[in-house]
Amino acid sequence: MADPHPIVEVKPEWVIDREDMGTKTKFWYRDPDDDVNWLFKYPRSDTGEHWAEKIAEEVASVLGIRHAKVELAEFEGDRGSATESFARGGRALCHGNELLEWTVGGYDPKKKFHQSEHTLANIFAGMDRVFEKPEAASRAKHTLAEYAVLDALIGNTDRHHENWGLLRQREGNGLRGILFLAPSFDHATSLGRELLDERRNRFLKENRVGGYVEKGRGAIYWSEDERRGPSPLELVRRAVRTYPDLFRPVVLKLAEINESVFSEIVERIPPDWMTFLAREFAVKLLYYNYGQLKEMV
Ligand SMILES: Nc1ncnc2c1ncn2[C@@H]1O[C@H](COP(=O)(O)OP(=O)(O)O)[C@@H](O)[C@H]1O
Ligand SMILES: [Mg+2]
Known part of the structure; x- marks a missing residue:
């Protein structure tokens, strides 16, 4: 080990x-x-x-x-x-809500819950507008698709508009000085981290880890008229069909990975930091999501 x-x-x-x-x-x-x-x-x-x-x-x-x-x-x-911190070397973070406020008419950047205008389509349209060069917009969209697939794999339900952003030159202003999509951050709301062992045990015994995942509600919406966001996994299911150029490459890359790597990662959390059931649940969740993602390509 x-x-x-x-x-x-x-x-x-x-x-x-x-x-x-x-x-x-x-x-x-x-x-x-x-x-x-x-x-x-x-x-x-x-x-x-x-x-x-x-x-x-x-x-x-x-x-x-x-x-x-x-x-x-x-x-x-x-x-x-x-x-x-990645906000260094003269770079500052500009959050997703700022980008959407500048690029989507009527977008409320302060809305914390049920922000159904926080859709993939609006995010991608915002990127098309914010970057001068089409190649830069394309890179940002591909990278955001990677973050969405990561979220689906780890069951991160918290990719709201302040949990992703763009890096800009510190002295930039408004749309000026935007460089590229910031690295992915804040993955705390994933892997069944909120469950108590008793519930984990029940989900595991009843073989319902998949049900837990599918019921999760993500913070990126599919369409503005939805009351609740789809699960991160369901978001990718739809996105692979609608934006295959953006989503297929990362899902194909994932499909080449041997799933045993996920249990090795979980095993490396020091013994008394994570219970046996938390580990078992996290690994099952990763395996379930991995299996589902592989079927999408
Ligand atoms: N690696 C980072 N580099 C620069 N700023 C960061 C980084 N991680 C987080 N932040 C900033 O700190 C804020 C809070 O961090 P976050 O991890 O999202 O905490 P929380 O789980 O409380 O939402 C973020 O919204 C972002 O503005
Ligand atoms: Mg956060």
Whole structure:
């Protein structure tokens, strides 16, 4: 068995700043021996949001999908995850809601729930407008399709309009200075991380992990008149048919991977960070989604 993932010990004197975006407690820090800021995120109580972040990151690596680097971390005896900032070297993050506000008439960037205008079609149209060069727009759309497939694989239901974005030059303004799609980040809401072991046990015993996944509601909508978003898996089912050029390449790439790699990734979470049932459930979820995605191409 491969070694467990290392755990970063964050020192109190490294703390820089609290991060107010998003919904959970977190702060930015910098290790003086490192020239990059990291975001320490506490998991909500009784959830596995920290291990979900790390497993998701490893899965993205295996698929070659651009993502923020993540480590398991501890701060003052509390466990969490740490995400490396990609907003550096004169670059800043511009969130999806800003892009859609500029490009989709009437888009409400502040709407937190049921934002049914946050559709793939609107996101892709926004990218066509925001990039001057068609090749840059095409690259961003392909990369976003990769993020949607990653979400389907890990069951990430939280890809709302502040959980993806574009990198821009820090001094840019409005649509000016936009560079490319930012690496994928915030995968905390995945892999059944909110379930308690008793429920996991029931899903596993009754062979209903697939049912759990299919009932999940994603934050990217298919059409504006839907009341609720489809599951991340269902979103890709539809997208593979409607946008085959964008979605088939990454699903084909996934299909070439041996699924045993997913259980190896889960095994590398240190023993007392994740229960046996949480591991079993996460692996079953990955296998189910992998099987479903493979059938789409
Ligand atoms: N790797 C990163 N680089 C730069 N900014 C980031 C990065 N990860 C997160 N952020 C910023 O911090 C915010 C909160 O982080 P996120 O991981 O989304 O936390 P939460 O789970 O609370 O939503 C994001 O909306 C984004 O603005
Ligand atoms: Mg977030």
